[in-house]
Amino acid sequence: MKLINKLTYWIMGVVFLVTPFTMIISYRSIKSNINKAEITRLRDVTDKVAEQLKAGQPPHQYILDRPITVKEVATMPPVKMQTKNYSFYNAELKRDECRMDVTSYYKINNKVYAVSTYNYVTQGKQIIMGMVYALAWKIGLITLSVLISGRLVSKYILSSFKQTLKSIEQFTLGNKEKLVLPATSTAEFKELNSFLQNMTDRALKEYNAVKEFSENASHEVQTPLAVMRTKLELLSETEINAEQAQLIGDMQYSIEKLVKINRSLLLLTKLNNSEYQTTEKVKFCRIAKDMVRALEPHIEVKGIELRNHIGSNIPLQIHPVLAEILLNNLLGNAIRYNNPNGYIDIILTQHHLTIKNPGLAPEVDPASLFQRFKKSNQCEDSVGLGLSIVQQICAVNNFEVNYSYKNSEHIIRVDFNCETVPQEQTVVAGETFLTKKPAIA
Known part of the structure; x- marks a missing residue:
C-alpha cells in the first residue's frame, strides 16, 4: 500500500x-x-x-x-x-x-x-x-x-521521493556512475538523499577496488602460469628418465587445473559484478545445437549415446557468452559423470532445459553441489566450480536450476523465467528435485 x-x-x-x-x-x-x-x-x-x-x-x-x-x-x-x-x-x-x-x-x-x-x-x-x-x-x-x-x-511533495526511488532502481555498480538524486526542499528527504549518496559512493568505491584487485590478480597469475607451462614443455623435450617424465606430467596437470580454477573464479567475479547484463534475446536453441555439435567428437570417443530433443524457436534473454558457458558446464558434467557406454538425454523446450545421464550416486549432499569447490565423487578432472557457475548464471538471468538423482540418473533441470520458490524440494513429473535458490553469493 x-x-x-x-x-x-x-x-x-x-x-x-x-x-x-x-x-x-x-x-x-x-x-x-x-x-x-x-x-x-x-x-x-x-x-x-x-x-x-x-x-x-x-x-x-x-x-x-x-x-x-x-x-x-x-x-x-x-x-x-x-x-x-x-x-x-x-x-x-x-x-x-x-x-x-x-x-x-x-x-x-x-x-x-x-x-x-x-x-x-x-x-x-x-x-x-x-x-x-x-x-x-x-x-x-x-x-x-x-x-x-x-x-x-503525492504528486508534488512526494515527487522528489519517487524520483529518488527511480534513481536507486536504475543504479548499478557495473555502470561505474555515481548515483544522481533529485533536489528537494523537504528536510527528511534531504537526509535520506545524503545517506543514499554517501552509501552508494562508498559502495562504488569499494566495488571498483575489489574489481580492480580481482582483475589484476587474475592477470598477474596468468603470466607465471604461462611461464611455468612453457618451461615444463621445454624441460620435457630434454633428456629425462621415466620418473622425471612422470613428475613433469603431474606438474603440467596441476598447472592446467590451476588455469581452469583461475578462469572460473574470474568468471564468477564478473557474474557477481553483473558484467554480463543484456536486454536482447538470443536463440537459445541454436546455441544449444552448436554446442552439442562441437562436443559430439568428445562424446563419441567416450562411447556415449546422445539423445537429442532440442526444440526450435526458443528465444531467451541471456548473454550469448553465458548461454555457451551454461550449456558447456552442464554437458561437460554429463560427460564427466557418465557411465561407460552410457547416454546423455537433452530436452530443450520453451520453458525448461533438462539434461539426464546415468552415473554413480553422489557421495556428498546433493544440495551442496552448487557450492564452490564441491564435487560429486571427487572427480579429478573437475575443479568443483561448474555447478556454482551454472547457479550464478541462472541467478543473474532469473532462471531456476534444480538437481535430482533418481533411478541411477543424474537430472539437471533449468526452468526459464521463474520466480524463486523458497522451498527445499520441488516435484516435477513425479520426480523430486532439490532446489537451489538462485541468489547471488
Whole structure:
C-alpha cells in the first residue's frame, strides 16, 4: 500500500472515530444554549410583569396576547425561579412539542406573587436531525478534500521521493556512475538523499577496488602460469628418465587445473559484478545445437549415446557468452559423470532445459553441489566450480536450476523465467528435485 493511501486511511479513521464524540458535545452545547437563551427571555418577561405590579399598574396590558399568569401565593419558596422543560403531544396540531415553563416569585407590598410564562422550544431530535444532515455534508467534504489534497501531496511533495526511488532502481555498480538524486526542499528527504549518496559512493568505491584487485590478480597469475607451462614443455623435450617424465606430467596437470580454477573464479567475479547484463534475446536453441555439435567428437570417443530433443524457436534473454558457458558446464558434467557406454538425454523446450545421464550416486549432499569447490565423487578432472557457475548464471538471468538423482540418473533441470520458490524440494513429473535458490553469493 502506498504511503499516501495509508495517510488518507489514517486521517479518515481519526475523523470517523472523533466525529461521534464531537457530535454529542455539540448537541449538548446547542441544546443548553437554546434553553438558557429561552429561560433568559422568559425571565425578562416575568421581571417586566413584576415591575408593573410594583408600580401599581395593571399588568393585563403587557399580559395581553402573551401566555402569562399572575397569582398570589402564601409563602416565598426557597428558589425564586423555577424552570420546567418537557415534551408532549399536541392533539390540536397533531405533533410532538417541546415546552419551556418559567415561574418567578416576587414579594410586592408584603404579598408574594408567582408570575408564570412559557414558550415552545426546538426539540432535541430536531437538533440531532439537523446535526446529522450537516454531518453528512461535513464527512463528504472532508473525504473529498482529503482524497484530492492527498493526491496533490503525492504528486508534488512526494515527487522528489519517487524520483529518488527511480534513481536507486536504475543504479548499478557495473555502470561505474555515481548515483544522481533529485533536489528537494523537504528536510527528511534531504537526509535520506545524503545517506543514499554517501552509501552508494562508498559502495562504488569499494566495488571498483575489489574489481580492480580481482582483475589484476587474475592477470598477474596468468603470466607465471604461462611461464611455468612453457618451461615444463621445454624441460620435457630434454633428456629425462621415466620418473622425471612422470613428475613433469603431474606438474603440467596441476598447472592446467590451476588455469581452469583461475578462469572460473574470474568468471564468477564478473557474474557477481553483473558484467554480463543484456536486454536482447538470443536463440537459445541454436546455441544449444552448436554446442552439442562441437562436443559430439568428445562424446563419441567416450562411447556415449546422445539423445537429442532440442526444440526450435526458443528465444531467451541471456548473454550469448553465458548461454555457451551454461550449456558447456552442464554437458561437460554429463560427460564427466557418465557411465561407460552410457547416454546423455537433452530436452530443450520453451520453458525448461533438462539434461539426464546415468552415473554413480553422489557421495556428498546433493544440495551442496552448487557450492564452490564441491564435487560429486571427487572427480579429478573437475575443479568443483561448474555447478556454482551454472547457479550464478541462472541467478543473474532469473532462471531456476534444480538437481535430482533418481533411478541411477543424474537430472539437471533449468526452468526459464521463474520466480524463486523458497522451498527445499520441488516435484516435477513425479520426480523430486532439490532446489537451489538462485541468489547471488
